[in-house]
Amino acid sequence: MKAILFKKAKNNLMAAQLCYDNGFYDGCANRAYYAGFQASIAALIHRGIKRDKIDHKLVQADFSEQLIKRQKIYPAKLKSYLMDMQLIRNRADYTHESISQKLALLQISKAKEMMELIGKDIEKCA
Numbered sequence: 001m002k003a004i005l006f007k008k009a010k011n012n013l014m015a016a017q018l019c020y021d022n023g024f025y026d027g028c029a030n031r032a033y034y035a036g037f038q039a040s041i042a043a044l045i046h047r048g049i050k051r052d053k054i055d056h057k058l059v060q061a062d063f064s065e066q067l068i069k070r071q072k073i074y075p076a077k078l079k080s081y082l083m084d085m086q087l088i089r090n091r092a093d094y095t096h097e098s099i100s101q102k103l104a105l106l107q108i109s110k111a112k113e114m115m116e117l118i119g120k121d122i123e124k125c126a
Helices: 002-021 025-046 056-070 081-094 101-124
Strands: none
Touching: 002 025, 002 101, 025 056, 025 081, 025 101, 056 081, 081 101
């Protein structure tokens, strides 16, 4: 399951980059968030933390509380990444505002950083 979710995260990161390169910044923000979200679920599963229901708030809380605060697997600066990225995704998806090129690039940067760290952890323990 974690391998499938991490592959989906990689695909979403590629989709985010394609959207960015073609000026679709709202789509970029959406796909970048889902890359980070799916990578986080893969990280939680990898560390034995599994829920019956996948919920955005629960994944954010579990990743932050369990993998950052308690187990100290990931750096503290990642604590707010998913929540911040979801706020931007929500703005892109559900408001009349469009996401700027700069904000879209920030979404990609955060997703890449999360995926690099999570990927290294999964590979290290494989």
